[in-house]
Amino acid sequence: MKTQEELKDLQNLRHSASHLLAHAVKRLFPEAKLGIGPAIENGFYYDFDYEKGFTEADLTNIEKEMEKIKSERFDITRFELPRDEAIKLMSERNEPYKVQLINELPEDAAISFYQQGEFIDLCAGPHVESVRKIKAFKLLSLTGAYWKGSEKNKMLQRIYGTAFFSGNELAEHLKMLEEAKLRDHNKLGRELEFFTTVDVIGQGLPLIMPKGAKIIQLLQRFVEDEEEKRGYLMTKTPLMAKKELYEISGHWQHYKEGMFVLGDEEKDGEVLALRPMTCPFQYFIYKSKLRSYRDLPLRYGETSTLFRNEASGEMHGLIRVRQFTISEGHLICRPDQLSDEFKGVIDLVQFMMRTLGIEEDVTYRFSKWDPANKDKYIGSEESWESSQSQMRQILDELKLPYHEVEGEAAFYGPKLDVQMKNVFGKEDTMITVQIDLALAENFDMSYVDSDGQKKRPYIIHRTSLGCYERTLAMLIEKYNGAFPLWLSPVQVKLMTVTEKFNDYALSVKKEMEDAGLRVSLDDRNEKIGYKIREARNERIPYLCVIGEKEVEQESVQVRSRKEGELGMMAVKKLVAKLVVENAAKSL
RNA sequence: GCUGGCGUGGCUCAACGGUAGAGCAGCUGAUUUGUAAUCAGCAGGUUGGGAGUUCGAUUCUCUUCGCCAGCUCCA
Numbered sequence: 258m259k260t261q262e263e264l265k266d267l268q269n270l271r272h273s274a275s276h277l278l279a280h281a282v283k284r285l286f287p288e289a290k291l292g293i294g295p296a297i298e299n300g301f302y303y304d305f306d307y308e309k310g311f312t313e314a315d316l317t318n319i320e321k322e323m324e325k326i327k328s329e330r331f332d333i334t335r336f337e338l339p340r341d342e343a344i345k346l347m348s349e350r351n352e353p354y355k356v357q358l359i360n361e362l363p364e365d366a367a368i369s370f371y372q373q374g375e376f377i378d379l380c381a382g383p384h385v386e387s388v389r390k391i392k393a394f395k396l397l398s399l400t401g402a403y404w405k406g407s408e409k410n411k412m413l414q415r416i417y418g419t420a421f422f423s424g425n426e427l428a429e430h431l432k433m434l435e436e437a438k439l440r441d442h443n444k445l446g447r448e449l450e451f452f453t454t455v456d457v458i459g460q461g462l463p464l465i466m467p468k469g470a471k472i473i474q475l476l477q478r479f480v481e482d483e484e485e486k487r488g489y490l491m492t493k494t495p496l497m498a499k500k501e502l503y504e505i506s507g508h509w510q511h512y513k514e515g516m517f518v519l520g521d522e523e524k525d526g527e528v529l530a531l532r533p534m535t536c537p538f539q540y541f542i543y544k545s546k547l548r549s550y551r552d553l554p555l556r557y558g559e560t561s562t563l564f565r566n567e568a569s570g571e572m573h574g575l576i577r578v579r580q581f582t583i584s585e586g587h588l589i590c591r592p593d594q595l596s597d598e599f600k601g602v603i604d605l606v607q608f609m610m611r612t613l614g615i616e617e618d619v620t621y622r623f624s625k626w627d628p629a630n631k632d633k634y635i636g637s638e639e640s641w642e643s644s645q646s647q648m649r650q651i652l653d654e655l656k657l658p659y660h661e662v663e664g665e666a667a668f669y670g671p672k673l674d675v676q677m678k679n680v681f682g683k684e685d686t687m688i689t690v691q692i693d694l695a696l697a698e699n700f701d702m703s704y705v706d707s708d709g710q711k712k713r714p715y716i717i718h719r720t721s722l723g724c725y726e727r728t729l730a731m732l733i734e735k736y737n738g739a740f741p742l743w744l745s746p747v748q749v750k751l752m753t754v755t756e757k758f759n760d761y762a763l764s765v766k767k768e769m770e771d772a773g774l775r776v777s778l779d780d781r782n783e784k785i786g787y788k789i790r791e792a793r794n795e796r797i798p799y800l801c802v803i804g805e806k807e808v809e810q811e812s813v814q815v816r817s818r819k820e821g822e823l824g825m826m827a828v829k830k831l832v833a834k835l836v837v838e839n840a841a842k843s844l
Numbered sequence: 845g846c847u848g849g850c851g852u853g854g855c856u857c858a859a860c861g862g863u864a865g866a867g868c869a870g871c872u873g874a875u876u877u878g879u880a881a882u883c884a885g886c887a888g889g890u891u892g893g894g895a896g897u898u899c900g901a902u903u904c905u906c907u908u909c910g911c912c913a914g915c916u917c918c919a
Contacts (some may be wrong), residue, residue, distance in 0.1 A: 302914095307913050400914035403845025408916045412847055415914070436847075444913085448855085456892065456910045515918080534919095568917065576919090583919065665918095674919090686919055724919055755876050787880040791869095804879060 266385075267422070271296035273333060273384040274420035275303045276393045280376040281322035282307075282416075285315075291378065292354050292404060292413045298682060299430070303380050304402055306354065307414050316396045316416065327390060331373040333384045343368040347379060354404065355379045370705045393427035394420035437680045442733035443574030449738050449795060451729065453573060461572035461579035463726065468746035471775070472541035472732075473582075473725045475744055477560055480609070481721050487605060489558035489586060494538035496562060500528045505699050507635045515565050531564035531621045531637045535585040536693075536718060540700045543589055543714075544615030548704040553714060554590035554598050561585035564723075576685055583724035588717040589702070595692070595715045601649045602690050602719045606675065610688075611720050615677065615735055619687065623649065624665030624672040634668050636695035644692045647672045669695045670718075680734040687731060691718040739796040745775070749799040750792045752779040757804045765803065 275294035282289050282305055290832075292304030305311075309317075323813045338346060340359065358379060360807050371380045373388055385391065396418040404410035421427040438444065446452050451469030458464070465473060467701040482493065496533060497519065503509040508516065512533060520528040532538070539557045548555075562582045590598045626634050626641050634641070648671050652659050659673065666672055675688035693716040697703075703711040722728055727782040732740065742748055749769055753762045769776045779788055783800065792800050 310848075398913055399848055402915045403846080406916075408846070412915075414847075417914080454910080460910070563919085565918080570845065570847095573912090573919065578919095581919070683915090689919065720919075727919065754878055757876085785878060785880090790880045791876090793879095800879090811858085 268296045269383055269385050270391060270422060271301040271420045272382075272827075273388070274391050274418060275301040276333070276371065276373065276376070276378055276380070276384065277323050277326060277388055277391055277394070278303045278319065278396070278416060278418060279305075279378060280326050280373060281319045283376060284326075285318060286311075289414075290354060291352050292415075293358075294378075300417060301826070302402075302415050302417045304404070304413040304415045306404075306411065310768055311399055311414055311416065313399065316399060319416070320394075320396050323394065326374070327391060329374060329388070333371055333373045333386055333388065334514075335369055335371055335382055335384075337367050337369045343370070343379070346370070346377070347763070350377070352379075368613055388794065390422075391420055393424040393516040394418055395427060395431065396570075398629065403638070406674050434681075440680045440734050440737050441574075442576070442676045442679070442730040445738050446575060446576060446730065446733050449733070451733065457740065459579070460569060461567055463578060465726070471746040472729055472740065473743055476722060476725055476728065477584075479612070481558070481560065483605070483608070483722060484558045484584075484586070487556070489556040489600070490561045492539055492542055492557050494535065494559060494561075494714075495532070496564070497531045498530045498538070500530055502537050503530055506696060507668060507699060508533060511633070511635070515567070517564050517566050528599045533563055533565045535559055535561040535563070535583075536696060536716075537700065538586060539587045540702060540716075544700065544702055548714075550704050550712075551590055551704045553704060554588055554594050556586065556588045556598075558721075571782070575726040576679065578726055581724040581726045584720050584722045586719050586721065588719065589697075589714045590717070591704070591706075591712075592715055595647060595717070596651050596654070598654060598717055599648075599690065599692070602717060602721075603655055603657070605721050606688050606690065606719075610675070613722075613728075613732065614741065615731070615795065618677055618735060620676045620684075621652075621659035622672075622674040622676050622686075623652060623659045623661045624667075624674050625661060625663050626666040626671065627664035630664065634666070636669065638646045640694045644694045648673065648692050648741060667691055667693075667718075669693050674722075677731050680732065685727065685731075687723040687728060688720050689723075690720075692716075693718055737796075739798070742798050744794075745798050747777045747795070747797050748775045749801060750777050750779065750795075750797045751801045751803060752785065752787055752788050752792070756780075765801070 263588045272295065275296065278301070279291055279294055282303070283291075286305075286307055289305045289307040292306060294301065294303030333408070340362075344356055347359060355378075360785065362368060368379070369381060370377050371382055371384055372378075396416055398417045400415050400417070401412045402415040403412050419427070419430060421430065446469070449468065450466050451472070452463045452465050454463050483490070500509055500518070500522070503512075503516070516533050517531040518528060519530065522528050539559065542557065543555060560582060561584075562580065563585075564580050567577060567579055572579065588598045588602065607616060612621060625645055628638070628641075631638075635798050657673075665674070670689045670691050670693040672689050674686045676684050677687045678684045694713075697716055702714055702716075704714055706712045740746075751762050751766055753759050753767075762778055762780055766776050766778045779792075781788075789800060789802065
């Protein structure tokens with residue numbers, strides 16, 4: 258573990274490495290214009306405006322030039338300029354992006370530059386004191402990135418790299434990246450036959466194969482049973498609706514780009530859209546009759562398939578898809594019940610994560626609206642302030658270690674997002690809990706309160722386990738494909754050494770299956786060593802090779818990836834052990 | 845959608861303007877075998893799809909579909 262101080266040093270090193278990169282690029286491609294070049298979590302990048310675009314080969318040359326500059330042993334020095342001189346300097350050097358940045362700096366800001374040899378960059382610093390300090394670096398990839406992160410702006414060329422204080426650390430890091438590739442659910446999940454994709458079916462439409470489907474089925478049953486225990490009522494609602502429904506919910510105005518629309522608004526009397534969420538459908542179940550304050554809270558759950566027309570570049574394995582199934586639900590409650598209901602949801606969510614063994618792998622994000630961007634949202638400023646402050650209070654009472662982010666809210670309300678990183682460090686939302694004070698209004702939902710007055714309920718949108726596809730992806734990476742016993746699509750694999758044990762193996766299989774285990778049998782008694790290896794690659798928890806040694810009681814040898822060699826063990830003992838373990842895990 | 849990279853049998857890879865090749869997996873037969881590599885044989889590809897350049901395209905060009913990295917967007 259690195260100390261704060263060491264991390265800071267590493268950041269400075271990487272920031273300096275980005276300047277070294279820019280220095281080399283300016284030497285080799287003087288017409289390239291500088292964007293920005295910060296240190297990031299595991300390295301650094303620098304953005305350039307370069308019309309011709311860099312190639313992979315350029316990267317190698319740039320790297321060589323960086324080494325060369327390093328050998329020129331420049332000190333890295335800082336100086337400040339008044340605004341007009343700063344602009345003059347950057348204009349002379351033909352750096353329009355830097356001029357823009359200077360112009361956007363606040364009046365009283367110090368305008369600082371860092372220089373190494375002939376290279377000067379507008380930069381707040383700090384940096385290491387000399388290019389010689391940048392011991393080990395490597396350029397990793399070449400991509401596009403919009404100037405200032407807005408798709409309205411020009412796309413620049415971004416070069417990613419990483420840097421360390423020693424070659425060993427760099428080598429270790431690169432090795433880690435290689436290993437991460439092997440855990441990547443998008444590779445491993447296909448190898449393990451959890452899912453596949455087909456050109457003619459389309460992007461973001463994975464086929465979940467039997468083993469993947471088995472895991473999802475287990476998760477789904479687990480979720481539905483648990484929710485039922487906690488007072489949820491299950492619904493089953495349509496996968497599509499008329500556009501008028503989405504006009505009420507606001508999706509038509511705020512989310513139309515993300516929906517699959519069936520029919521032509523110009524020509525057709527009736528236009529439908531596949532649903533991107535479940536909310537309004539469950540709201541109409543609520544609205545099907547007059548509700549009393551005594552009826553609340555109502556907790557609706559649905560294993561809900563949703564469709565979102567993601568932009569073509571967004572799809573990724575099972576993490577980002579166009580059709581997915583989510584453990585969706587809405588809690589409709591009185592204002593005085595909001596806190597308890599919210600806490601109940603968090604308890605459920607944490608129970609789920611504990612059961613999956615991922616509670617240590619997530620972070621909590623309190624996602625707020627962006628007051629500077631009001632037309633992205635519905636509802637009044639007061640209602641946003643109210644829902645956000647109520648959520649914050651609940652989160653504080655729960656002592657959840659959350660961080661706040663502006664501009665990540667849903668268009669109808671603030672969210673608590675449970676974030677998990679994939680194997681490459683990219684973060685995605687697994688679970689989300691949202692407070693919504695807006696849609697009850699839009700849908701004219703009400704209940705009759707104890708004073709006889711009609712009032713608006715509060716709504717909590719939530720998922721308990723997120724969407725099954727993404728959760729499966731995260732679990733594949735978390736467990737490197739070796740799922741906990743209760744989730745393993747195949748728990749035990751039996752294989753026989755010779756044909757004469759096949760009948761016996763069948764009876765063993767039956768006995769295990771009767772005990773509730775998922776068993777597969779390979780009775781093609783050949784290449785037994787290979788078969789064992791293969792079964793291990795499939796991450797099957799228990800392998801039983803059934804062979805002779807006459808003694809029936811000891812004819813089964815058991816191996817577990819997790820526990821290593823278990824030694825010789827009788828079939829019945831094995832079954833008993835597995836059954837106990839199985840029951841314990843699934844409770 | 846944007847930028848860059850990539851698509852050769854189930855998998856891993858080769859050939860890179862001149863008749864598509866190997867290993868593993870698969871199938872058939874022999875072998876009856878205890879922790880990957882028993883032997884022999886067979887089969888499997890209009891090199892993602894389409895168009896163009898060429899005497900000739902897996903190789904060059906364009907286009908389309910898909911995959912990957914990132915940007916933007918998001919569960």
